[in-house]
Amino acid sequence: MNTNLCMADIDVFAQLLRERRPFALARFNDGEMKGIRRHGCKIARNDQYVTPELSRALAAALKHEQAGYYTGVPCSKCYPGLRTLALRTANPRYPRLTEAVVLTNRNWHTVISSIATWIGPRPVVWVSGHDQDLDGLARQGIELDIAFQRTLPNKGSFEHRDRLSGVVDALPAGCVVILSCGPLSRVLAHGWWKRRQDCTLLDVGSVFDPFTRNVWHKCHKGRLRACPECN
Numbered sequence: 001m002n003t004n005l006c007m008a009d010i011d012v013f014a015q016l017l018r019e020r021r022p023f024a025l026a027r028f029n030d031g032e033m034k035g036i037r038r039h040g041c042k043i044a045r046n047d048q049y050v051t052p053e054l055s056r057a058l059a060a061a062l063k064h065e066q067a068g069y070y071t072g073v074p075c076s077k078c079y080p081g082l083r084t085l086a087l088r089t090a091n092p093r094y095p096r097l098t099e100a101v102v103l104t105n106r107n108w109h110t111v112i113s114s115i116a117t118w119i120g121p122r123p124v125v126w127v128s129g130h131d132q133d134l135d136g137l138a139r140q141g142i143e144l145d146i147a148f149q150r151t152l153p154n155k156g157s158f159e160h161r162d163r164l165s166g167v168v169d170a171l172p173a174g175c176v177v178i179l180s181c182g183p184l185s186r187v188l189a190h191g192w193w194k195r196r197q198d199c200t201l202l203d204v205g206s207v208f209d210p211f212t213r214n215v216w217h218k219c220h221k222g223r224l225r226a227c228p229e230c231n
Contacts, residue, residue: 005073007230009098010107013070017118017200020174024193024201026186027072028062029100033082035183036062036089044182047155054158058183061190062090069193072100075230103207104219105231111207116143123147123172127164127188128180128212129154136211147172157181161188168192176200180208 016023028036031043035050036059042049062071071094073086090097103111124144126134130151137144150167152160161184168191171177177192177199179185185203193201209215218224224231 005097005099007099007102007105007107009102010110012098013102014114014118017115017176018120020120020122021068022174022197022200023068023070024189025070025072025098025102026061026189026201026203027100027102027205028058028086028186029072029074029205030079030082032058032062032100032183032186033074033079033085037082037085048158048182048184049156050183051158054183054187057158057187057190059089061186062086064190064194065091065094065096066193068096068197069190070096070098072098072102074100075227077227077229099230101219101230103202103204105224105227108207108219112140112142112211116141119144119176121145123175125167125171125175125177126150126180127167127177127185128152129157129182132180132208132212134212136214137208140211142208142211147175152181152184154182157184158187164188168195171196171199173198176202178208179203180205180212 034041035043035055039050039052039055074082076083124146126149128151134146150164152163179188189201189203206217210220
């Protein structure tokens with residue numbers, strides 16, 4: 001099993017962004033792994049019911065191997081059983097495995113304070129739940145060149161994915177795509193990367209929720225328990 005994953009991988013992603021080298025990041029934490037383990041449950045803070053189709057799509061996204069495609073898996077200390085499942089589902093020797101929380105936990109302040117600099121003047125496409133107000137980013141000092149935003153219902157976004165038909169073909173060349181639409185983000189990062197390796201696809205989850213939704217989770221408040229691996 002791969003035991004060499006590291007939260008310092010954030011430096012790898014920062015460098016790729018600064019150098020404008022496209023990549024995709026799909027992160028599979030406890031919710032996504034529970035959805036892969038069995039369908040019929042609810043994940044994403046109960047916002048997404050896992051159908052057999054979604055379970056298969058998440059597993060396919062986790063198994064995928066391709067140049068520039070990175071997958072995050074759960075912490076071995078916080079979720080040992082789910083980490084084991086992740087490394088049984090994926091190739092444990094895949095060289096582009098990272099931590100599922102590489103953009104949050106101890107790295108969160110670095111990400112929110114630096115991502116605009118990392119991205120620079122490139123156009124950004126934002127795919128999110130319908131309640132995300134991007135004006136909150138500017139109020140926080142996160143200045144991004146938003147080309148356009150596409151929204152979906154917060155609950156059951158996977159079932160509404162047809163609303164995004166045509167978006168992948170409309171992405172500006174070289175853009176950065178921010179994916180914040182629950183487990184569907186992982187499915188999109190997987191499917192869109194296979195078609196658009198000229199763009200960067202970032203599955204950010206709830207990284208920007210405090211500013212776009214005024215929703216603060218423990219990882220934003222610094223209230224997660226200490227962990228030598230992920231926090």
